[in-house]
Amino acid sequence: MSAAPSGITLATLTKDVRLEWRSKDAINSMLFFALLVVVVFSFSFDPVAEESRQIAGGLVWVAFLFAAVVALNQTWARELRNQVLDAYRVSPAPANSLFLAKAMGNFLFVGVLEALMTPLFVVFYKLRVLGPAWQLLPVAILGTWAIVVNGTFFAAMSLRTRSREIMLPLLLFPITIPALLSMVEATTTILVGDPSTSAKFWIVLLATYDVVFTTGCLALFETVLHAE
């Protein structure tokens, strides 16, 4: 009888978070990278307040996407260093527990990055939300999960390819286009606050995207993990 899968997921997650907290090198470099992305974006786009509200949605999410990709590339770094993945693969622990733990770990990690980047964006672009601000929360959560769940899956997939770092964005970006479009459009609609349009459709689409791809990942991760 192996431990309950959720127990394993929790143990793996706490292990990852503890290691992340202990070494902190990855998180610091990532935070600095996120800051750089925001500043570079702010230099290249410096619109008047009204215009910035139109394009801020796109800027914010593209910046988050790039920061997330760099973080996702590190997902399996620790497992590869001493081939610890083999120890996990030999054990009776289910593959999906590992996947969920890694995805949630990434979700927290990217969430922290976003939490840092958002205030900077608000400051640099003098943003004020005109529409229903509370809707931004579901958009952020569903959107980040959409990037992270596929990112973790494709990071595991690109372990088996030659040029690993470039492979992940190549696989991730085309598949994430509908989610990215939904996030950007929802955020822009909320920022602009035009009463005639509502972000509800986009939030529903994001939710469907998350459900479809989370099930897809859980169904196929075992095959990809053991595809040596």
Added chain:
Amino acid sequence: MKKAFPILGLLTAGLLSYALYEGLVVAPKEQTMGEVQRIFYYHVPSAWTAFLLFFINFLASVQYLVRRDPKTDKIANWVVITIGVLTCVAPYAIPSLVPAGARASSIATTGVALVGLYFLIKKFFSEQETDMLALTTAEVGVVFCTVVLVTGPLWARPVWGIWWTWDVRLTSTLVLWLIYVSYLVLRRFSSSGQTPVLAAALAVFGALDVPLVYFSIWFFRTQHPQPVIGGGGSIDPRMLHVLLINWLAFLCFAFLVCWSRYRLERMKREVEETQALEALLEPRSALR
């Protein structure tokens, strides 16, 4: 069997030239757009052929993943049958489900086509061959998709003065093209022996993504209306007739290209197989 290929080749060439003649001369001139509207007879058939090829790729990839284990294979059979039955029954039982343009019968036929195609592939292709079929249809599909993405702007430019419009169909084709190019890139870069499994998983993901791409861009368009390629609504029956001829011609052409690419792939794998066997037999003196 060997001589069937050149005969089919000639037939297809004849059909293609006939279709070209129909498209350029016989078909009536469109009032508003004039001659340039004839690009329609290459643009739309290429798109339909590309979607069909990607659909076959999806079915072949699902089969490759499913047939590895007899249990999941049986489950998949039943799932496909239920989907087929549903698409036949649902539009008649719940008329509201049928979207505006489509008729209930067309949904039913696609349902039957899905089930038929799935079991056709299952019968004719062994497990390893489905992987080859998936690669072939993906590659030829990308070629047809490139054609669509080239003829699209060439059509939009004279009619609306812009090279690219974020039209629902054109943009979906672009995203589809990106997904399947990343599929081909994964196949080339993957160094592990399990490349087919990874590629099949990505193909399934890509196919799951298609409806989401379509709906997201469709809603995006309703908020920012833009000119629509090929115009919606009904078209002149004579034009439809020419369109179908062209599509038939392109289907035959696609079939031939797929067939030759498939033979190339099979030959490549046979060569690799024999080289592997040779490596198996002669002792490895190199390492002494």
Added chain:
Amino acid sequence: MTYLYVAYAATWAIHIAYLITVVRRYSRLKQEVEQMHKK
């Protein structure tokens, strides 16, 4: 008007280019098979 012919020509240019790559891969494979038979 020329866009029409450019579009048709482009279509066939793409198809023929792809067919050429297929044929080239095919001949390279043929040579490899010959070498193997000779060995």
Added chain:
Amino acid sequence: MNDPNAAHTEAEAIIAVANLVKQFGRFAALRGVSASFHASRMYGILGDNGAGKTTLLRILAGLVPPTRGEVTILGKNNPREVCREFGYMAHPSLLYDEMSGMENLRYFACLYGLEDARCADIIAAVGLDPGLQRPVGQYSQGMRQRMSLARALLNDPKILLLDEPFSNVDIRSAREMVKLLARMRNGGKTIFVVTHQASLLDGTADEFVWMDSGQIINRTPDLKFMETA
């Protein structure tokens, strides 16, 4: 959990491999290996680099699918189904460098659903101090090998697959590890040791399996074969 192999008498082979072939592209790592192995035996697997020792071990552990051939372990033909009974040790330590030995084992114990007390006993059994707080990354190579061995022994597996467990370990600790493995073998475990230091196992291992360029060329009870090779 009924123990499927309780009925296995000592005579019956618990691992059987039939014309196993593994090819990485054109490189043939295994060229048709057929063998059977019995319970509570220690097998020394010897051979040059590239003889296919590691590949054979990874196939037995279920980490690598064979290109052709059959693997039957404890009555099942898919190693994944009996992975609870495996202990696997490889060249790399398979441990997290930033965590201490105890933390590593506690995490792996959770994967197998074992309590923490087990970890302390195992660490003591391999002759290390359970209370050591230093991260594994700062261990000496010998200590890291012992901790990796502890991880492999954690779930009290029936089958131990050890890939070069003594590499750059000092003689004294290597001998101790051999004694520990001997005790485990007498306790009923089947142990495979891939090594280049065959002399360490002389007199302890029941059988030596000689491999060369992907095939088993000989199986001898002792190291006599070495002189003639």
